Amino acid sequence: MQTEVLRVDRNNIDQKIIKKAADLLKKGELVAFPTETVYGLGASGLNDESCKNIFKTKNRPIDNPLILHISNIDMLYNLVEEVSEDAKKLFGLWPGPLTIIFKKSKLIPTTVTAGGDTVAIRFPVDEIARNIIEEAKIPIAAPSANISGRPSPTNASDCFFDLDGKIPLIVDGGESRIGIESTVIDLSEDIPTILRPGFYTLEMLREILPQVRLDDALVDDNVVPKSPGQKYKHYAPKARMQVYVGDRAADFIYKKARSYRSQGIRVGVLIFDDDMERFDDFYKISFGDRNDLRQMSHKLFAALRQMDKMGVDLILAEGVMDNNLGKSIMNRMKKSAAGNIEYL
Missing domain, CATH: 3.40.50.11030 (Threonylcarbamoyl-AMP synthase, C-terminal domain)
Known part of the structure; x- marks a missing residue:
């Protein structure tokens, strides 16, 4: 497979490239694209086979769930069982680098949730990401666009290094603005819990939800992480x-x-x-x-x-x-x- 890299100017977004990316995603193909955190490796989030292809392409452990990306709040309601008052309070941080975990709806493929009963949802602020999702009109499953274990890519060149010949398209939007992945907060249980720290910190989230806490594994190395992905080796250079x-x-x-x-x-x-x-x-x-x-x-x-x-x-x-x-x-x-x- 030949991997095409197409540059998109954020100040003058080429809708032909956006449509090409969206069409590939709707056909079940994988596409790498920028978000404000890192580049994501996208697949149709409601297509089980496409999502399985993410795991194969990245060599990603099968028990590590995927995050679904949406382009507006209305998309959320078909994907989750319930939207709590706590979740609505956090909507002020959307679009942005925050992933919220909900109880999943029956619409979500098992592959996305790694067999669990919850689903992680993110509404990115990045203009290119939102344009692609809006054009595709489907939630996009998108972990970082790298081979698992490697540092997450923050530019198209690093995506190409890992994924050349494995996917048909990389949308090049320049450098990601933030550079580390989103904060992940679990709202599926009684106490809101941060499973992965990110741009939105504990201190910032407590201004909205005073009861929010850190997952025990983030403060004690002897505790098994609640988030399956956090137990794996990540972000590792060769040296x-x-x-x-x-x-x-x-x-x-x-x-x-x-x-x-x-x-x-x-x-x-x-x-x-x-x-x-x-x-x-x-x-x-x-x-x-x-x-x-x-x-x-x-x-x-x-x-x-x-x-x-x-x-x-x-x-x-x-x-x-x-x-x-x-x-x-x-x-x-x-x-x-x-x-x-x-x-x-």
Whole structure:
């Protein structure tokens, strides 16, 4: 299969490309497209065979449910059993990087829910994503457009690297604005529970739903995650990765980098702007301003993929404190580093 990449200008969206993507989806094909979080690998969300193809193409574990993407609130009501008052309160954050888990309706294929009785729904704000869904007039199942376990793609080039020859079309909308996946909140039980941290933080959601809590697995490594996908290795570069957090992190990374390099190890460094100069003789990428965590989240996955392209053996990365958006970033870094995080 030849994979076509078609560029769409967000300021002047080419509806011919949108229609081509929608037609392919309606025919049961897979299409990669941008969202504000990361690029998604889309399939018709009500077509069981198409959704099965997502799992095959990504090599995705079959017990990891898919998220259905909608283009307006009206689409939601056929997909879920009930819309609670808590859910309606969260609609103020839609469209946006928030996934809500509901009890599913009978319309939802078993493959989407991995056999469970709940379904995850997201209403993306990205103009290209919404145009495609609106043109297709069906909910689109769309996990990240990568091979499972790899860093999520935030641009069309990284999608192409993973999916070339496996899907017919990638819609190129430039870089994703946020760079990490949506916050996932479960409203299917009595207490609203965050299963995956994202752009919308615990602190932000508590302003709307004061009773919201974090899933126990997000605060205790010994607890099995309620969200099946959270138990798997994610976001991993090819190189081994170590993360250091604290006021002394940059100094510690510098010493470690020199030591490892003296052993013949190709070391890559992920740090912030104010420490870039001291690492001039290393492979390095900046997360940007250390006081701008949105910039860091935007750069994280692309930086991990770039380190792979540089061919490093080991990545030494500076992390951030585990609160607010930092919790979402560290959730991804922890998985990328297989838990190798040291607080200094």
